[in-house]
Amino acid sequence: MISFGRLAKKPWIWSWIAAFVVWFATIMVTGGASTLGLSQAALTFAAFSIIVGIGQMFVITLGPGNIDLSVPATMTLAGTVALKLMNVDNSMVVPGLLVAVLIGVAVGVGNYALIKALRIPPIIATLSMSFIVQSAAIWTNRGLRIKPPAVLADFTTSSTLGVPNVALVALGLSLIAWVLLEKSVYGRWISAIGQSMAAARMAGIPVDGARFVTYLFCAVLASVAGYLLACFSGGAALNMGAEYLLMSIAVVVIGGTAVAGGDSNVPGIWGASLFMFLVVSMLNTYGIGAGIRLIMTGLIIISVIMLAGGRRTGMR
Amino acid sequence: MTIRKMLMASVAVACAAMPVSALADTADKKIALSNNYAGNSWRQAMLTSWEKVTGEAVTAGVVAAADPFTTAENQATEQAAQIQNMILQGYDAIVINAASPTALNGAVKEACDAGVTVVSFDGIVTEPCAWRIAVDFKEMGRSQVEYLSGKLPDGGNLLEIRGLAGVFVDDEISAGIHEGVAQFPQFKIAGSVHGDWAQDVAQKAVAGILPSLPEIVGVVTQGGDGYGAAQAIAATDREMPIIVMGNREDELKWWKEQKDANGYETMSVSIAPGVSTLAFWVAQQILDGKDVSKDLVVPFLRIDQDNLEENLANTQAGGVANVEYSQEDAIKVIEAAK
Numbered sequence: 279m280i281s282f283g284r285l286a287k288k289p290w291i292w293s294w295i296a297a298f299v300v301w302f303a304t305i306m307v308t309g310g311a312s313t314l315g316l317s318q319a320a321l322t323f324a325a326f327s328i329i330v331g332i333g334q335m336f337v338i339t340l341g342p343g344n345i346d347l348s349v350p351a352t353m354t355l356a357g358t359v360a361l362k363l364m365n366v367d368n369s370m371v372v373p374g375l376l377v378a379v380l381i382g383v384a385v386g387v388g389n390y391a392l393i394k395a396l397r398i399p400p401i402i403a404t405l406s407m408s409f410i411v412q413s414a415a416i417w418t419n420r421g422l423r424i425k426p427p428a429v430l431a432d433f434t435t436s437s438t439l440g441v442p443n444v445a446l447v448a449l450g451l452s453l454i455a456w457v458l459l460e461k462s463v464y465g466r467w468i469s470a471i472g473q474s475m476a477a478a479r480m481a482g483i484p485v486d487g488a489r490f491v492t493y494l495f496c497a498v499l500a501s502v503a504g505y506l507l508a509c510f511s512g513g514a515a516l517n518m519g520a521e522y523l524l525m526s527i528a529v530v531v532i533g534g535t536a537v538a539g540g541d542s543n544v545p546g547i548w549g550a551s552l553f554m555f556l557v558v559s560m561l562n563t564y565g566i567g568a569g570i571r572l573i574m575t576g577l578i579i580i581s582v583i584m585l586a587g588g589r590r591t592g593m594r
Numbered sequence: 595m596t597i598r599k600m601l602m603a604s605v606a607v608a609c610a611a612m613p614v615s616a617l618a619d620t621a622d623k624k625i626a627l628s629n630n631y632a633g634n635s636w637r638q639a640m641l642t643s644w645e646k647v648t649g650e651a652v653t654a655g656v657v658a659a660a661d662p663f664t665t666a667e668n669q670a671t672e673q674a675a676q677i678q679n680m681i682l683q684g685y686d687a688i689v690i691n692a693a694s695p696t697a698l699n700g701a702v703k704e705a706c707d708a709g710v711t712v713v714s715f716d717g718i719v720t721e722p723c724a725w726r727i728a729v730d731f732k733e734m735g736r737s738q739v740e741y742l743s744g745k746l747p748d749g750g751n752l753l754e755i756r757g758l759a760g761v762f763v764d765d766e767i768s769a770g771i772h773e774g775v776a777q778f779p780q781f782k783i784a785g786s787v788h789g790d791w792a793q794d795v796a797q798k799a800v801a802g803i804l805p806s807l808p809e810i811v812g813v814v815t816q817g818g819d820g821y822g823a824a825q826a827i828a829a830t831d832r833e834m835p836i837i838v839m840g841n842r843e844d845e846l847k848w849w850k851e852q853k854d855a856n857g858y859e860t861m862s863v864s865i866a867p868g869v870s871t872l873a874f875w876v877a878q879q880i881l882d883g884k885d886v887s888k889d890l891v892v893p894f895l896r897i898d899q900d901n902l903e904e905n906l907a908n909t910q911a912g913g914v915a916n917v918e919y920s921q922e923d924a925i926k927v928i929e930a931a932k
Contacts (some may be wrong), residue, residue, distance in 0.1 A: 308806045319804070423843065423912035439824065511794040515794065555798070
């Protein structure tokens with residue numbers, strides 16, 4: 279009971295409860311026959327939201343006004359350029375990944391250059407960056423869909439011990455993020471910056487350096503997600519990132535991270551990503567029409583945020 | 595006055611003598627393309643076809659200019675402003691693929707009032723002064739179920755993949771599919787998901803609903819979603835149902851692979867992105883003074899088992915099966931509508 283009491287105080291527990299309830303309601307439709315299939319599908323597709331969500335979470339932690347809207351465009355550009363470079367050649371897998379990461383680095387540097395050097399608010403800076411990046415993606419490939427190398431296609435679509443490989447990659451990245459956030463001085467820094475940038479500056483925290491690294495980290499995670507997604511879905515498409523703009527922000531918020539910054543957690547991203555996939559599956563499974571489905575999705579998300587948020591204000 | 599009459603008479607004679615002369619009265623006319631979106635392979639192919647066909651027409655002196663413009667944000671307000679700019683720039687005709695069937699009506703009316711010919715296609719506008727080259731989306735949906743009824747006389751459960759919720763095209767195709775199911779009641783739609791006409795979204799949605807579905811014999815689609823559905827189904831141990839494709843190269847390629855491996859049969863139907871060139875020629879014909887009905891219908895581009903290889907060979911890697919229309923094709927479509 280004591281451990282449950284401690285768990286209930288965690289901001290991320292509500293997204294996990296919500297994901298579990300929705301998962302249970304969905305498998306009940308078939309009397310449990312769909313358990314394995316649904317769980318694997320949920321882990322696979324949640325993995326992409328988790329990777330971009332973690333990056334977005336770090337940026338949002340930096341405090342009010344910090345957000346990266348260039349996530350979808352970065353995913354698209356990284357996916358298209360990497361697949362074009364690899365050109366179905368198994369030996370090019372590593373160079374492809376490197377190029378994807380380099381694109382992430384370039385976008386991250388560009389984003390922070392706009393924010394810092396030109397003093398543009400992050401929301402505008404990253405949005406204009408996303409136009410440039412998206413146009414670059416259109417220009418490089420004109421919507422051509424090149425298949426991923428066989429090795430990568432197999433890796434991203436198969437499972438190890440019943441767990442989808444992409445979910446394992448997401449788990450690895452989550453562990454790194456968790457260590458960075460909870461155990462490293464960098465994690466303390468960005469939380470401090472998010473709570474009060476002025477105070478952080480006076481405390482001698484390298485504010486600009488920490489913010490720069492955070493935007494870089496977010497863009498690199500987006501490009502890695504784009505690389506994996508393009509390989510998973512059999513080729514990059516110009517609109518492949520579109521979904522992940524709102525998704526990356528939604529999973530952060532539902533996961534119990536403070537929108538005002540300064541207080542984040544990694545497990546919530548997992549609960550929220552699984553929940554976001556499962557809620558659509560549940561409503562599809564129950565055969566509810568699109569209009570009602572979108573309204574229900576909205577209402578369910580609001581209730582989860584209210585539960586998570588309401589709980590936390592009471593705690594403090 | 596007599597000189598003018600003589601001139602007009604000689605022009606009439608010239609027109610009668612050479613009805614499809616390339617160097618018609620439109621040699622000094624300027625046509626603009628107002629396009630609302632360029633972010634997918636269909637639209638990219640549409641723009642490429644436009645550039646290719648109109649480029650030749652401009653070189654041949656059929657028209658003076660045919661410039662394409664695409665809005666960045668896929669917003670009706672932005673496109674309305676773009677159309678107003680085109681009026682000011684003095685274009686004689688504007689060919690539109692509209693962001694909304696109604697929201698551009700104001701700007702289109704302004705163009706008509708300024709004496710500009712407006713031809714809308716694919717994404718049509720409802721303003722009566724404009725011409726509409728529409729797609730019979732309902733028939734596109736219904737014909738899929740009809741095809742399946744020929745292949746699967748016993749019927750069974752279907753999975754429907756819809757497009758983007760709230761868009762007119764999605765409602766129309768889906769209505770056609772449901773009409774088809776009413777016509778062939780041996781079929782039942784067991785599940786329906788929104789794939790947003792994108793392979794990855796369709797793959798995700800299908801993977802989510804699949805575990806809870808009974809056996810599926812066919813998948814009815816809207817184009818751009820067939821390959822994603824195939825990937826999601828292939829990841830399970832289900833037998834591959836008949837997935838109706840939407841003319842995308844990746845879909846046709848997958849179909850070809852399956853056909854070679856196990857004799858998989860299906861069909862594919864969509865609108866060729868080259869419909870932009872049909873709209874161009876229709877606008878040219880209207881500027882040329884031809885009497886053109888306000889409502890025209892685009893022919894479908896359907897691919898079957900026997901012409902799959904031929905169409906696949908003609909489709910650019912990563913693109914969409916395409917045909918570009920000629921002036922003669924446009925005249926045929928115009929005649930058919932009379």
